Amino acid sequence: MRHPLTRELHDLLERGRDRQLRLAVTGLSRSGKTAFLTSLVNQLRHAGLEARLDLLPAAREGRLLGARRVAQQDLGVPRFPYDQAMSALDATPPRWPEPTRGISELRLVIRYRPSRRRLLGGETRELTLDLFDYPGEWLLDLPLLGHDYLSWSQAQQPTIGCERAGLFAVWHDAVSTLDPASEVDEARLAEIAEHYAAGLRAAREAGFSDLQPGRFLLPGELAGAPVLQFFPLPGIAEADRDTLAALPAQSLYATLARRFDHYLQHIVKPFYREHFRRFDRQIVLVDVLGALNAGPERFEDLSRALANLMQSFDYGRRSLLSRLFAPRIDRLAIAATKADHVTPEQHARLVGLLEALLAEPLKDLRFADVPVRALSLASIRATEAREVEQRGETLPALRGTTLAGEEVLMFPGEVPNRLPDAAFWARQGFTFTAFRPLPREGGALPHIRLDSALDWLIGDKLT
Ligand code: GDP
Numbered sequence: 001m002r003h004p005l006t007r008e009l010h011d012l013l014e015r016g017r018d019r020q021l022r023l024a025v026t027g028l029s030r031s032g033k034t035a036f037l038t039s040l041v042n043q044l045r046h047a048g049l050e051a052r053l054d055l056l057p058a059a060r061e062g063r064l065l066g067a068r069r070v071a072q073q074d075l076g077v078p079r080f081p082y083d084q085a086m087s088a089l090d091a092t093p094p095r096w097p098e099p100t101r102g103i104s105e106l107r108l109v110i111r112y113r114p115s116r117r118r119l120l121g122g123e124t125r126e127l128t129l130d131l132f133d134y135p136g137e138w139l140l141d142l143p144l145l146g147h148d149y150l151s152w153s154q155a156q157q158p159t160i161g162c163e164r165a166g167l168f169a170v171w172h173d174a175v176s177t178l179d180p181a182s183e184v185d186e187a188r189l190a191e192i193a194e195h196y197a198a199g200l201r202a203a204r205e206a207g208f209s210d211l212q213p214g215r216f217l218l219p220g221e222l223a224g225a226p227v228l229q230f231f232p233l234p235g236i237a238e239a240d241r242d243t244l245a246a247l248p249a250q251s252l253y254a255t256l257a258r259r260f261d262h263y264l265q266h267i268v269k270p271f272y273r274e275h276f277r278r279f280d281r282q283i284v285l286v287d288v289l290g291a292l293n294a295g296p297e298r299f300e301d302l303s304r305a306l307a308n309l310m311q312s313f314d315y316g317r318r319s320l321l322s323r324l325f326a327p328r329i330d331r332l333a334i335a336a337t338k339a340d341h342v343t344p345e346q347h348a349r350l351v352g353l354l355e356a357l358l359a360e361p362l363k364d365l366r367f368a369d370v371p372v373r374a375l376s377l378a379s380i381r382a383t384e385a386r387e388v389e390q391r392g393e394t395l396p397a398l399r400g401t402t403l404a405g406e407e408v409l410m411f412p413g414e415v416p417n418r419l420p421d422a423a424f425w426a427r428q429g430f431t432f433t434a435f436r437p438l439p440r441e442g443g444a445l446p447h448i449r450l451d452s453a454l455d456w457l458i459g460d461k462l463t
Pocket residue numbers: 027028029030031032033034035036096097098099100337338339340341377378379380381382383434435
């Protein structure tokens with residue numbers, strides 16, 4: 001085994017020679033990360049064979065020779081379960097892979113022939129691609145770093161009367177009986193924290209996205225640990241700051257404030273420091289169609305969540321992120337996933353809607369000069385585009401098999417190409433059906449524009 005320092009040095013040299021790239025995939029739960037990474041690995045492994053990657057010049061020009069998996073660098077990060085994902089897709093009937101729940105990694109070595117202008121004696125080259133997948137929920141925690149416990153509690157006051165607040169009713173009833181100055185009762189605190197986490201889980205189940213703290217939803221090995229046992233205290237105000245700060249260490253307030261700080265120092269910051277700031281490129285996946293199907297309150301909630309999430313890519317010199325971690329992502333893609341849920345002529349509208357949803361963050365990114373591209377794609381296409389004749393008209397349609405196994409031919413509706421207005425919601429003109437993956441007859445997985453995403457993310461390294 002090589003000495004770790006030599007290995008790091010080797011990696012550093014490879015990076016300097018443009019031969020190594022760390023590409024991260026993120027998005028909120030069910031945005032399609034597992035499907036994307038599975039398909040990406042599958043396409044690259046079948047490159048030069050059956051994969052359809054016409055939008056990736058190296059593949060179109062026959063220069064992409066293939067990819068193999070090799071042992072990853074960081075042994076502390078779980079390996080992305082590619083084989084399990086492929087077995088699910090190859091089952092009879094095919095199943096969607098189990099989603100990953102935390103960070104995972106996979107290392108590929110891609111072989112290619114340089115393009116003619118760089119060609120020196122027909123040699124081949126290798127690019128080491130480190131792929132990472134991590135929950136977008138973790139990025140929702142970045143804004144926490146701009147808060148202390150008091151200001152965070154204030155920012156979390158639920159909007160009374162909305163559906164989302166209703167899901168926190170049990171927690172709210174319990175927390176309103178608490179006195180911040182009272183001596184802490186650990187067991188009671190754990191119970192109320194569990195009500196808070198249950199509220200977050202129920203909100204996610206109900207289709208809401210803007211949920212903090214992110215680790216409460218995906219606790220992994222931290223489930224039940226006191227660091228995840230805190231919650232905001234309703235009713236405390238800036239005017240109480242001095243009084244609250246003077247409370248003894250054993251008080252409920254001081255205990256919650258300590259746990260909040262611990263969460264920031266030991267959970268949020270290490271993720272940014274040890275992983276995030278080392279990514280070179282990033283793709284953020286967004287299930288725009290799912291949110292569109294879920295109605296106005298959830299759609300607006302997704303929009304808020306994305307605004308929060310995108311703060312992690314705000315490289316303005318004075319941004320929280322730049323001050324704390326100096327990240328170095330030099331290229332970003334934002335993709336509306338599951339485009340195979342709509343007919344092909346709707347795809348451009350889907351990108352329009354994604355851009356409208358991310359208008360503010362995109363403006364900031366362009367201002368900060370971070371190259372960013374918005375696109376729509378289907379990592380694993382589960383439908384086929386058809387045309388149907390109706391009363392002398394030719395109409396676009398989709399054919400697919402529902403999860404229950406029923407074959408359908410349908411027109412799911414029109415996607416608005418800007419933020420939907422009240423009239424759109426009143427019409428409810430969009431039906432989203434979950435489809436079963438298509439059975440695979442060997443070869444690469446069918447996709448829509450995954451090659452375009454690949455071109456933006458790694459294409460320049462394959463010239
Ligand atoms: P994750 O939680 O972000 O890893 O999301 P997954 O990759 O597990 O995707 C969630 C679900 O979305 C899957 O189980 C599929 O039902 C659906 N899905 C993901 N990608 C696609 C796609 O390209 N096409 C279709 N039709 N469905 C998809």
